[in-house]
Amino acid sequence: MSAARKPKKVEKHKEGTIILTDDSSIKMEVAIDDIKSEGDYKKSPVYIYYDWCKKCGICVSFCPTGALGRKPDGSPYVPHPEKCIHCEMCDRLCPDFAITGAKR
Amino acid sequence: MPKISQKAIHKFLRHDKNFPHVWCPGCSNGIVLGATIRAIAELGYKKDNIVMVSGIGCSSRMPVYVDFNTLHSLHGRAIAYATGIKIVKPEMKVIVITGDGDATAIGGNHFIHGARRNIDMTxxxxxxxxxxxxGGQYSPTTPYGDRTTTTPYGNIDPVFDICNLALGAGATFVARTTAFHVIEAQSFIKQAFEHKGFSLVEIISACPVIYGRLNKKGDASAMMKSMKENVLPIKAFEKLSDKQKKGKQKRGIFVNKIRPEFIEEYDKLIKSLQDEKGRK
Incomplete structure (x- = not known):
């Protein structure tokens, strides 16, 4: 495996990173500033991995409560975090594994 | 249906492969991959006991991204390879991921004979x-009148009903669902894994970038909404008049029965012949 194909490793477990597996060293970075423009990262009900998102808009159009919205470039964000009911529909319908609304 | 979190799915992915994956934005293949992994996680299978085999095509890129024993084989021959694996290692759970062109056009023979012999695979x-x-050529399931790159003035061939084909060939578990009905898809895939014998789960999916663009079907969400309206449960479909049935499809489990399975029969034959020799 060439070095170029390996995923970008996050050195420190800073706020906004998710450890994928409990034992692995591979971590995936989440742009926390993009989840919600203002407010607390820990209070946001939905994680979006912008590195994997292809902006297809499925999560936004099938969100049953309208918690998700689309930015001008098409990528999703959370304009109404209080509306999220953790139904995980965005989880299941995302073709890119780029969003999770699971309860933490 | 228990909720399997996204974190659990990541345990089954190969993160050293290039993510995000190769499929176009809005392609349903990723949704089916998610449903498959959720079904496996729910059943608690070990990674090492699963073989995922595929042929060539968009959907057949799937084994590249999952951390099972995987085999990316020739165009249309996935079921032939899977038969070989199943005979050598009968304890393995064999999953074949295939597309409509892969299974019914180029691999049509393997598909019907796999169903007829009732080989234990999903x-x-x-x-x-x-x-x-x-590049967007027409396949045996392209609806009548639809445009593709090889039928620019509309397709004149009638479509293959894949579930009826499998039923006629003698498959013992046949189900159809869509990528929109993900929870149903997960439950059908789970039932197919638990079933002993040839099990087929047909998942109607959206190709918004090539098929959708050529036929002006709208974006991925519009195509998935049309699936919701046009693919109905068996009971609801039967109630419709002949005129209303046009352009609609039914989804659900069409058959779920037990029939002698190929590997078991083969083992029995070997055992009976060995016993006969031993007696002499």
């Missing part, structure tokens, strides 16, 4: 109505 057939990877 075939997940992702039907997107087109050959997406090779």
């Amino acid at each position: 075939v997940i057939l992702i039907n997107n109505n087109i050959y997406g990877m090779t």
